[in-house]
Amino acid sequence: xxxxxxxxxxxxxxxxxxxxxxxxxxxxxxxxxxxxxxxxxxxxxxxxxxxxxxxxxxxxxxxxxxxxxxxxxxxxxxxxxxxxxxxxxxxxxxxxxxxxxxxxxxxxxxxxxxxxxxxxxxxxxxxxxxxxxxxxxxxxxxxxxxxxxxxxxxxxxxxxxxxxxxxxxxxxxxxxxxxxxxxxxxxxxxxxxxxxxxxxxxxxxxxxxxxxxxxxxxxxxxxxxxxxxxxxxxxxxxxxxxxxxxxxxxxxxxxxxxxxxxxxxxxxxxxxxxxxxxxxxxxxxxxxxxxxxxxxxxxxxxxxxxxxxxxxxxxxxxxxxxxxxxxxxxxxxxxxxxxxxxxxxxxxxxxxxxxxxxxxxxxxxxxxxxxxxxxxxxxxxxxxxxxxxxxxxxxxxxxxxxxxxxxxxxxxxxxxxxxxxxxxxxxxxxxxxxxxxxxxxxxxxxxxxxxxxxxxxxxxxxxxxxxxxxxxxxxxxxxxxxxxxxxxxxxxxxxxxxxxxxxxxxxxxxxxxxxxxxxxxx
Amino acid sequence: xxxxxxxxxxxxxxxxxxxxxxxxxxxxxxxxxxxxxxxxxxxxxxxxxxxxxxxxxxxxxxxxxxxxxxxxxxxxxxxxxxxxxxxxxxxxxxxxxxxxxxxxxxxxxxxxxxxxxxxxxxx
Numbered sequence: 001x002x003x004x005x006x007x008x009x010x011x012x013x014x015x016x017x018x019x020x021x022x023x024x025x026x027x028x029x030x031x032x033x034x035x036x037x038x039x040x041x042x043x044x045x046x047x048x049x050x051x052x053x054x055x056x057x058x059x060x061x062x063x064x065x066x067x068x069x070x071x072x073x074x075x076x077x078x079x080x081x082x083x084x085x086x087x088x089x090x091x092x093x094x095x096x097x098x099x100x101x102x103x104x105x106x107x108x109x110x111x112x113x114x115x116x117x118x119x120x121x122x123x124x125x126x127x128x129x130x131x132x133x134x135x136x137x138x139x140x141x142x143x144x145x146x147x148x149x150x151x152x153x154x155x156x157x158x159x160x161x162x163x164x165x166x167x168x169x170x171x172x173x174x175x176x177x178x179x180x181x182x183x184x185x186x187x188x189x190x191x192x193x194x195x196x197x198x199x200x201x202x203x204x205x206x207x208x209x210x211x212x213x214x215x216x217x218x219x220x221x222x223x224x225x226x227x228x229x230x231x232x233x234x235x236x237x238x239x240x241x242x243x244x245x246x247x248x249x250x251x252x253x254x255x256x257x258x259x260x261x262x263x264x265x266x267x268x269x270x271x272x273x274x275x276x277x278x279x280x281x282x283x284x285x286x287x288x289x290x291x292x293x294x295x296x297x298x299x300x301x302x303x304x305x306x307x308x309x310x311x312x313x314x315x316x317x318x319x320x321x322x323x324x325x326x327x328x329x330x331x332x333x334x335x336x337x338x339x340x341x342x343x344x345x346x347x348x349x350x351x352x353x354x355x356x357x358x359x360x361x362x363x364x365x366x367x368x369x370x371x372x373x374x375x376x377x378x379x380x381x382x383x384x385x386x387x388x389x390x391x392x393x394x395x396x397x398x399x400x401x402x403x404x405x406x407x408x409x410x411x412x413x414x415x416x417x418x419x420x421x422x423x424x425x426x427x428x429x430x431x432x433x434x435x436x437x438x439x440x441x442x443x444x445x446x447x448x449x450x451x452x453x454x455x456x457x458x459x460x461x462x463x464x465x466x467x468x469x470x471x472x473x474x475x476x477x478x479x480x481x482x483x484x485x486x487x488x489x490x491x492x493x494x495x496x497x498x499x500x501x502x503x504x505x506x507x508x509x510x511x512x513x514x515x516x517x518x519x520x521x522x
Numbered sequence: 523x524x525x526x527x528x529x530x531x532x533x534x535x536x537x538x539x540x541x542x543x544x545x546x547x548x549x550x551x552x553x554x555x556x557x558x559x560x561x562x563x564x565x566x567x568x569x570x571x572x573x574x575x576x577x578x579x580x581x582x583x584x585x586x587x588x589x590x591x592x593x594x595x596x597x598x599x600x601x602x603x604x605x606x607x608x609x610x611x612x613x614x615x616x617x618x619x620x621x622x623x624x625x626x627x628x629x630x631x632x633x634x635x636x637x638x639x640x641x642x643x644x645x
Contacts, residue, residue, distance in 0.1 A: 429554075429581075446581040503580045507557035508605065 033497065036087040040514045043074025049081065091497045093441045095303075099463050099471055103413040103444040103456025104197070104245055106275045106297035106385075113372055114300065114365035123364045128356035132337055138360060139335035142328045145367045149293060149312055152378070153271075154284030157320035160327065161358045164309025165272050168292025169203040169239075171313045171324055171353055175290060176237050176266045177207055178322035178350040187236035187265065193222040194450050195244035197270045209236060216450050219407040220246040220415075224256060231263035241270035242286075243277065245448040246404055247389065247413035247456065257287030266290070266319070274298045275460065276386055276412035279379030289316040295359075298381075299366035310362035321348045326357050384461035385412045388468060392457055395472045399479050403451050412460070418453030420479070424486035428453040431478060433492035433500060438474040526589065526629055527638035533613055534589045534632065536623070544617040545577065545586060545608065548642050553579040556608040561597035561619050568592055568621060570628050575618045577608060590628040592621035 028035040036042075060066050076084065093100070100107035118124060122137050132139065146158045159175075162168040173190075180187055190204035193214040201211040214230065217223040222240065238260050242250040250256075257267045269283055269291040275298040283291050295310040296303045303309070315323055323346065326339045337357060341347050373381065386409070393414035397405045401419035404410070418428040432442035432455075444456040459468055482489050491500060526534040531549035535542045550556065558578040568574050574588035597619045600607060607616040623629075633641060 449582060449584075504555035504557060507555075507580060 032090075034087045034090065035497070036084060036091070038514065039076070039081075039084055040074045040516070042080060042084055043076040045070060045072050045074060047075035047077075049075055049077045095462075098440065099459060099467055100441050101443045101457045101459055101471060102441065103247065103415070103458040104272070104447060105303065105444070106273070106294070106412070106458060106460055107303055108275070108297075108300050108460040109462040110300055110302050110365075111369060111372065114368045117368040118361045118364040120364075123360055126360070132335075136334050139328050139337060141367055142358070142360075142363055143330060143335055145363050145370075146312070146328065148367070148370050149314060152278060152282070153291065153293070153314045154282030155291070155314035156284075156317050157315040157323055159313045159315065159323045160363070161324055161352075161354045162292065162311040162313055163354060163359060164296070164311045165197075165270075165292055165294045166199040166203060166311075167309075167353065168294075168311030168313045169199060169268070169270065170206065171311075172268050172290030172292060172315070172319075173203050173207045173209075173237065173239075174324070174350045174353075175313075175315060175319045175322040176268065178348065179266065179319055180236055182322070182348060185264070187234055189234045190236055191227065191230060191238045193227070193238075193240060193244070195220060195222065195246055195248075195250075195448060196239055196241040197245060197272055198447070200239040200241065200268075200270055204237075204239060214238075216246075220244070220248045220404040220450070221250055222252065222256065224252045224259075227256060228259050231259060231265065233264065235260075235263060235265045237266045237268050237289075239268040239270065240288075241273065242283075243273040243411035245273075245456075246450065247273075247410040247415050247458075248404060248407070249277070249411050253286040253288070261287065271314075272297060273412055276382055278382045279375065280382050283314070284316070289319050290314070295362050295366040300369045301362045301365040308359050308362060310359040310366070312358075321345055322350050325349050325352045328357070381461050382412075385459075386410075388459040388461060388463055389414050389457070391465075391468055392459060392472060396475055396479075399476060400455070413456050413458035415448075415451060416455040416457070417451045418455070421453075421482060421486075424482060426482050426486050426489055428455055430489050430492060431455070431482065434478045434482065434489050435474065436493040437495045438478060440471060440474060524629075525635055526632035527635065527641075528587070528589045528632060529641065530587050532586060532589050533638075534629075536629065539622055539626075540595060540620055541590060541592065541623055542617050542620045543574070543586075543589060545612055546638070546642075547612050548645075550609050550612040550616075553577065553584065553608075554581050555579055556605045559601040559605045559608060559618065561601060562594045564594050564596055566594040568594060570625075586618060588621070589632060590621070591624045593624070594619050594621045596620045 095107055095109060123141065126135050126138055142160055146160055149158050150156065159171055162171045188210055189212055190209040191212050191214050192201045192204060194216045204211045212230065214227045215223050221244070227238065238256065240250060240256065242253060244250055260267050266289040267287065269288040271283070271291040271293045274293055278298055290313055292311045292313045295301045295312065301310060325341065326337050329336050329338050338346070341349060370378065389412050390409050393402060393405060393410050396416065399420065400416040402415065403417050404415060418431065421427065421431070428445045432445050435442045445454065447454055447456060493499065524536050526536070527546065531546045533544055533546050556577055556579050560576040562568065562574055568588035568591060570589065570591045571587055573585040575586040577584050577586055598617050600615065601618070610616065
């Protein structure tokens with residue numbers, strides 16, 4: 001068995017590859033599937049990848065606070081460092097490798113044209129503190145993007161500075177709170193349906209509101225009667241996700257908004273699933289007061305570890321005066337970034353959420369996406385995303401339990417439960433692990449909470465029919481094999497670089513830093 | 523001593539005027555491995571049916587509701603260092619909190635052990 005310098009076994013931690021005539025390989029590699037130790041094991045503290053000049057002797061002003069122990073950073077040569085991260089990247093999964101079916105988070109292709117535009121020096125190489133006269137193009141881009149967002153949502157105002165979805169929720173709820181305070185109304189309760197995003201109640205609580213749940217009905221939608229029964233002078237707002245986390249359109253939005261407004265409250269809409277309705281539904285027509293738009297979802301800017309989020313918030317006439325600072329305004333001399341407003345329509349702003357104005361790189365990418373699609377193209381985005389999700393739902397609902405399939409087509413995501421595995425003792429977790437062996441990133445699991453053992457699949461419009469057929473084929477095959485011989489799947493994945501990880505131990509006893517092996521420390 | 527259950531899968535053991543509250547064996551099995559439990563501090567006033575504690579497993583975070591109204595007299599400090607007690611001994615050492623009953627008549631709406639068993643069988 002091969003060991004590295006600190007005694008760690010370098011072969012894959014899975015079962016030996018018994019299909020090999022010679023058993024395991026010396027390196028632990030499996031051809032192009034390369035094993036890689038930690039960077040601390042790769043490097044050595046007494047090595048350095050570059051020649052650094054001697055540090056000149058300077059008098060220490062730290063006194064007894066100066067560090068005496070070595071910092072123990074591993075030294076690697078440039079090729080060692082490059083290979084380390086390249087090898088790790090090959091064990092990762094990305095939208096550039098295959099379908100990323102995470103429901104509840106639109107993970108779509110990031111067009112390379114967006115990247116080209118975002119790297120134009122006039123957008124990429126500017127500094128937030130340089131004179132406004134020298135960044136007129138960037139300010140104009142923000143203004144044009146804002147216009148598109150208002151047009152697509154049918155809303156009269158938009159705050160561009162929030163940095164991502166939950167930040168956008170905070171922005172919308174702060175605007176609602178400011179509007180209520182401005183009329184001397186100290187409402188204390190925010191209603192959140194069960195089918196809403198998990199961040200919604202957190203946002204409301206962060207803004208100081210008491211959160212109350214509104215149950216879902218048997219069709220996976222908001223129970224309108226229960227909602228109406230709870231409305232009253234203490235309800236500040238209702239936060240609704242539409243389409244909701246069950247992948248279903250809330251058909252009663254107009255009625256809900258009218259009832260909330262009649263009771264003196266506001267309606268916040270979580271726009272995380274806007275991809276399903278862009279170009280088809282204008283939230284402003286439904287009567288909502290505030291909605292964030294995840295540019296990193298609907299408008300294809302990189303998501304998750306791939307890039308920062310951006311969550312502009314569209315606002316109704318009633319909330320527009322309370323929008324945060326700063327904002328871009330068109331003036332007779334061009335565009336200005338308004339940092340402070342002491343008088344006029346925006347003087348009631350609830351304040352500033354960020355140091356500077358939003359995510360320029362994401363604005364550029366999102367506008368490139370919009371302009372390359374055009375209005376008709378954006379409408380087709382929603383249509384294809386919904387069509388793809390329904391293709392998956394229709395192709396699998398005979399074997400997978402599909403709790404809401406009877407209530408009609410889904411929107412952008414297909415929702416299944418693990419009820420069909422009930423007699424096997426296997427669960428959604430086991431199925432997700434088996435999908436890793438099939439070479440797919442698993443779908444979202446155990447969310448939404450209203451469905452037992454939920455599996456939420458969102459293909460997006462990115463995927464071709466051939467790609468969808470591959471995913472469907474794998475999901476069908478895995479399900480059939482799980483029903484036939486359940487014991488084969490209790491330890492999945494079997495082919496991944498690491499076998500099933502102990503998530504419980506990781507959560508109960510997290511190790512958040514590198515600890516040298518005991519033999520070194522002794 | 524009497525044992526009561528709720529449809530939200532809490533159990534309640536009443537001894538004298540003090541009730542001990544935890545989650546049922548069925549609930550812990552559904553949650554999976556519990557990695558964190560947040561219990562209310564002594565002195566907290568709880569209302570029947572409202573959030574009283576939080577239990578987090580590798581799957582999800584869930585609220586634990588107070589089956590009755592009352593004032594917390596003691597929280598199970600052992601859960602902080604060893605949340606696994608909720609899995610290994612949900613109806614004994616894995617209790618969440620104790621409270622004094624402000625309205626003993628609220629007990630009338632709860633299920634007994636047999637009632638809870640037949641309720642779980644329908645799930």
